[in-house]
Amino acid sequence: MPYFLLNNQKINIENYNDDFLLLKRDQNDNLRDEYSLTKIGQVIYKSDITFIDEVIATDTEICLKLNNSFKEKDIQKLANLNYKSELNKISQNSKTFLMPVCFEEKDDWNTVEKQTNKTKKEIIESIVNLNFDLAMFGFLPGFVYLNGLPPKLYCARKSNPSKYVKPNSLAIGGPYLGIYSIPSPGGWNVIGKCAFSLNNIPYLPPNILNIGDIIRFESVSSEKLYSIQNNISSITAYNGKN
Amino acid sequence: MGKIKIDKPGMYSSIQDFGRIGYAYYAIPPSGVMDKGSAFLANKILGNPDNCPVLEMTIIPPQLTFLTDAVICLTGSNMNFKINNIICNNYQAIKVNKGDILNGNPSSGSHRSYLAVNGMFKTLKHYGSASTYSNAKLGGLSGTKLKQEDILEWNDTLSKNLTFEFTKEKHQIQAIQINKGPEFDWLPQESKVNLIESFFTIQTDSNRMGARLKGPNLEIQNKHINRSLPVLPGFIQLPPSGSPIVILQDGQTTGGYPRIAYIRQDELSKFNQIPISKPFQFALDLEF
Known part of the structure; x- marks a missing residue:
């Protein structure tokens, strides 16, 4: 299997019939690794390589959708990118936001309590005391993947996905x-x-947070949530960043 | 300028072109026509540029009134289109007069039709495409499927050359060719055989994001993946329920279920024309 070395770590490349490549490590990344796959994916995306139509970067894999101009020898171009220099260019000016959240609905709490073996109160207390940072773009435009969940709160996805989830829902997935x-x-x-x-939306990036930005959560009642929504127009206004 | 009024919107009628390329990094799906070949032909027959936006009509066609003269072309599913109650042919340029009414019947075979006009529809354009992506209100007339009383406008630029000839390929639903996905080998042998040899149907709760399939329950080792993995249109995911889901044009860019197989882009148009509840099979050339 082709691979290249980055920071002395192997990045394996799987070629699926010249339709797409998957770049993987032998082991899962530390989510906040300096050379995480999401950051490597960001460099590849910004390098605008002609044989790649799409880059999807997660912390487990980078998927590169290929077009007809791809030739097997092009894989070498991925190895030749100057990752170190490009990663240094990526802005480190992270912003921090506070987000009010109402945890009062029933939602999927039964499942979460059962899987984590913790009470709702304990879980909320953990969440409001932690910093979370934007891990990657993914799923759908504007969706926010946040790093920072302690392993004891990891929760498997549903066996059968819900057909409808409301916008602005806070959720645990893995x-x-x-x-x-x-x-x-x-x-x-x-x-x-x-x-x-x-x-x-419709700007880029399609959400207010950028990779590396930090978000904290505060627990509020449904009345307080309603009052905040009625009086304050956006998270930037709420955080005095307008 | 050409104009059409939407009298009845049909089941799901929307403006689409060939979609958004290069935005999956930001989790923006490509959207675009579900049957690229049919949309391409509609434009080709009228002498339009290949990627001109077209009206995509799903299962139940809309009723349209032409507010100006026009030249149109209908392709894809045969919905028994009629102009002023007179049947009109698909796959040819049709002259339409101001005041004419176009309607049709629900499709009985393949289920997506395309209408191109002699020019470029006026649409919103987001992230480089006019394709409607209603979940995020992108593209199309107002970011959504067409509604009653909507007016579609276009700058008419009729090509002088309408002599394009072609052989119409009848949409016959044969087996859908698939390739092994990254987690194909997580399937036990019995599930691999079931995937290839059994019949599946597309469920009614499918949409432009994904097609939920019904067939034999497919077992898999490692039902849960902790991390989110990249997915593209055509990827076949297997949730723990055992019923596969095919990611489609408006689908997500990451998912947490094993990707057991994928349908190539050129084959996906054929898959997207399979009628709801009609049994079909997958085909995989390689031994497993």
Whole structure:
């Protein structure tokens, strides 16, 4: 199997019939690794390589959808990118936001409590005391994948995805906390409702957070959530960043 | 300028072109026509550029009133289209007069038809495409499927050359060719055989995001994947329920279920024309 070395670590390349490539490591990344696959994917995306139509970067794999101009020898071009220099260019100016969340609905709490063997109160207490950062773009435009969930709160996705999840739902899926941005089906376990949308559609990136930005959560009652939504227009206004 | 009024919107009628390329990194799906070949022919016959937006009609066609003269072309599923109650042929340029009414019947075979006009529909354009992606209100007339009383407009630029000839390929639903996906080998032998030898149907709760399939329950080792994995249109995911889901043009870019197989882009148009509840099979050339 072809591979290249980056920071002394092997990046394996699987070629699926010249339709797409999958770049993987032998072991899962640390989600906050300096050379994480999401960051490597960001460099490949920004390099605008002609034989690649799409780049999808997750912390487990990078998928490169190929076009007809791809030749097997082109794989070498991936090895030749100057990752170190490009990663240094990526802005480190992260912003921090506070997001009010109402955890009062029933949602998928039964499943989450059962899987984590923790009470709702314990789980909320953990979440509001942690920093989460945007891990990657993925799923649907505006969806927010957040790093920072402690392993004891990891929760498997649903066996059969829900056909409809409301926008601004806060949910747990595997090792991530996530915020649904637009109406969609979804397989994550919903635990709360955020006060504000993070959508930035139709601009790029399509959500207000960028990779590396930090978000913290505060637990509010349904009345308080309603009051915040009625009086404050956006998360940037709520955080005094307008 | 050409104009059409939507009298009845049909089941799901929307403006689509060849979709958004290069935005999956930001989780923006490609959207675009579900049957690329039929959309391409509709434009080709009228002498339009290949990627001109077209009206995609699903299962139940809309009723349209032409507010101006026009030249149109209908392709894809045969929905027994009529102009002023007179049957009109698919796959040819048709002259339409101001005041004419176009309607049709629900499709009985393949289920997506395309209408191109002599020019470029005026649409919203987001992320480089006019394709409607209603979940995020992108493209199309107002980011959504067409509604009653909507008016579609276009700058008419009739090509002088309408002599394009072609042989119409009848949409026959044969087996859908698939390739092994990254997690294909997680399937036990019995599930591999079931995937290839059994019949599946597309369920009624399918849409432009994904097609939920019904067939034999497919077992898999490692039902749960902790991390999110990349997916593209055509990928076949297997949730723990055992019923596969095919990611389609408006589908997500990452998912948490094993990707047991994928349908190539050129084969996906054929898959997208399979009628709801009509049994079909997958085919895999390689031994497993």
